[in-house]
Amino acid sequence: MLFSFNMLERIKKILPEEIELKNSNIVDIFIFFKYLEDDEIVKKAFGVVEITKQVQENVSKLKKTMFLNKSNFKAIKYNNKTIGFIQLAFESNDTIRLGIVIGDKKLWNQNIGTISMKKIIKLIFEEYKYVTQIILDTAIFNVPAKRCFEKAGFKIYNQDNQKFYLKITKEDYLKNISDYL
């Protein structure tokens, strides 16, 4: 089978040193707003199959949160260019909830999600000493997201007919710390 240049590009895996997580600035926030104008991204990010009025309201709320709490959004940088974000939400004293979007679809399935998740896991467990677990959830239909989270060390702890609920504990992280260096 002949591979076109484009196909070769798509199978290229990106290396951890090519990805950095940085604090978001106002320019990043407007880049994130753009991602949220894409229906496919919104459906996957919110785990829904259609864009209802409620979903639109949730997108507006998220944009407002981004604007007001920039520090809870890390910009994912690939060769210094902002290509996505990770949201940190403080669920309780010892638990952080994450969300992730890679806004440039051409970069999906090249390991960036996994690398970014590993970097944020390390950052959280190293910097927030009181945090003992990180949680997230994903729609059952979002196969790449589930695969990405499992590659980063998250484990399913619950499931209903719409979502998988995953977590990684500090204990899991410390047991496999060499995967996060």
Ligand SMILES: CC(C)(COP(=O)(O)OP(=O)(O)OC[C@H]1O[C@@H](n2cnc3c(N)ncnc32)[C@H](O)[C@@H]1OP(=O)(O)O)[C@@H](O)C(=O)NCCC(=O)NCCS
């Ligand atoms: C979810 C997301 C962050 C993942 O990032 P990513 O860089 O594409 O993920 P990775 O490349 O690290 O991992 C994806 C894995 O899923 C696999 N995959 C993709 N489609 C698949 C499918 N249909 N069936 C099985 N595996 C699939 C990829 O091959 C890859 O696994 P591999 O490395 O073993 O080959 C990204 O796709 C995204 O931003 N999606 C839109 C928003 C979203 O869904 N956010 C998460 C909401 S919970």
